Amino acid sequence: MNNKTLIIAGLVIFLIIVLFPFWYMRGKAAPAPEPVLTPMAKAAQACVRSKEYMKSEHMQLLDVWRDSVVRDSKRIYVNPQGKEFNMSLSNTCLDCHSNKAEFCDRCHDYASVRPYCWSCHIENPKEKT
Amino acid sequence: MDSSRRRILQLLGVSTLALTTKPVFNAFAKEEQAAEAEAVIKAGAKSLKAKQWAMVIDTRKFESEEDLAPLIEVCHKIHNVPHLQNKRHEIKWIWGVHYHNAFPGKAAQFLSESVEQRPFLVLCNHCENPPCVRVCPTKATFKREIDGIVFMDFHRCIGCRFCMAACPFGARSFNYRDPRPFIADAELNKEFPTRMKGVVEKCNFCAERLAVGQLPACVEASNGALAFGDLYDPASQVRELIKTNYTIRRKQTLGTEPSVYYIV
């Protein structure tokens, strides 16, 4: 085997490995995620902020909430519409969105994001009560 | 020829590093500021305020360990403190010890009988000059400007346990393993988070209760044995008790200025 053969063989193997996700899953693209709202969330009509804002910025909002509550000891959030909320992941967000598996996990699993919030902030599944 | 090309590449590498380090760090550390121009953040109307929260424990009102149990239990329950069997891994925010352990420098061979038998409640002293805050490399442990509580940011803690080495009172516990399996389902307080393995925790003077106008749980459960108030408010109950009783604090000579006073 001279160098040329080895190089081409190596390149082919490399391409096979690197393109594995594409050719293995051809025709089987996963559908876009659809998070499900609980009855309580539907009844509330509006979240703390607008749907578009929450879609893209909910993690940033949670960071601001975290620093305000933990470091500045301020716990009330007044949104641009004037509505007041208690800044708490467990007690505010997860109160309405108590269905982590059908809501939070839908998009997180699709995007392969693994936030560890729930290691500490307790899920509030309403089915249990 | 060789050295000059190498020089240019080295220079390029160092300049890139120098120019990009700060912006990259900033990008990771900064939160979204623009979106908050319209929202307002404030403290709750009912939240209790103080310059420095302090506690006075009238130890004469406790006769045995059983008297301490309700206080310890309520604190550990509402804060989801796990019950670990392995003593090495135990987590406790408030507990009872013998006089010799609470005040090692004051131990004597011959003590009054009641002091000898009495249990002494120990917890984080929320010092005014806390060494744990001084040593924390990430400011995960910090002293709140607003009320003097020595608070912990569990999100930022890297688990280095320097604060545990620095605390002269042994007030801190480390999560040597995941605490969740050791909190009974029935006991779980859904309104307060648990912690995860690898972070340090301790008493937080029930900051979440103070924020909604309630006194700390141990104070409430103590039937008047514990007093809680602003150390710098001359009209507060704690100042009244300190004025009219002889009080001692743990390891006073170290100058950490603990905020927990004991009437012995």
Added chain:
Amino acid sequence: MLELAIKGGKKYYGWMTFLLVIIGIGFLLYLKQLDFGLGITGLSRDVSWGFYIANFTFLVGVAAGGVMVVLPYYLHDYKAFGKVTILGEFLAIASVIMCVTFILVDLGQPMRVLNVFLYPSPNSVLFWDTIVLQGYLLLNIVIGWNVLEAERNGVHPQKWLKPLIYLSIPWAISIHTVTAYLYAGLPGRGFWMTAILAPRFLSSAFASGPALLILCCLIIRRVSSFDPGREQIQSLAKIVAYAICVNVFFFLCEIFVAFYSQIPEHMDHFKYLFVGLLGKGVYVPWMWASFILMIVGIILTVMPITRKNEGVLAVACVVIFLGTWIDKGLGMIAGGFTPSPLHEVNEYIPSLPEIGIALGVWALGFLVMTALFKIAVSVKEEIRG
């Protein structure tokens, strides 16, 4: 120059493979620790720092000890050390890598370690320790690499290296002082609250670092055609002799202060370590062994007849390395934490997985050290023909 590290004989590859196996086992155990938590170690609520931090503290000393070859050569023109400064610098690199790794394996949340830089806290000595250690690592890599390369090419080292080398000397002192300040400023820990802690750290550093260096020189002479030199080894041995004497003297000063004053808080930690306290005393045999080892080390290195015999000197170095390792390692850590601030004695013994991970880190350091020494020695063999 890196290619010199992958060209070697059977023994070289055998040694490196052996180290890689130990590193592999340590790594697997560390994965278990990441999954379970630090609970797999022997650490407890009362003794929250243990074997990892003990080794870290000891190794910062070994890293600082490298300065003992650099200082005489660059500050006092002691030409003889010119042959071996690179070994001191490379030893420092390997030691600092071990130090940083020991810190990382000790953290409860290692993925958050960058928080130390994202939220700088100048009030914390640990913040400064991170900075000075990284700085020292960088200094030694830059200096060592460039000086060696210059030697290989037969030219003088670049001029801009001189100020860096001069900087590395006080910097070496500073890394160990800062590490001592981690302990010496804590109000609740009477065992460490002593002004002599930093000097004691430095003296045992200057005993253990050069002792390890002597052993490496003797091994290098065996396995290669580069001879670090009899005079160099003897000078290092004299440094070790003085340093170990000072270390034991400082220790005896501590004993005097504690026991002549009869203050319980000062005496209790020494009592726990050397005779036991409240019925517990698992470290007692270790501490006495450490003391005896250091005394034997003093005798063997101070007496010319034993120091000049390189076989006996090797034994002396091993003995001193072990003695200082126990004394500055677990002896210092466990002694500081026991009795606890509430005057309780809950003993700490490292667990097997903990020891396994620690061995993995040591093996990593030795791997780096062997590779770097191989490069240095190969260069020296090259230019000497």
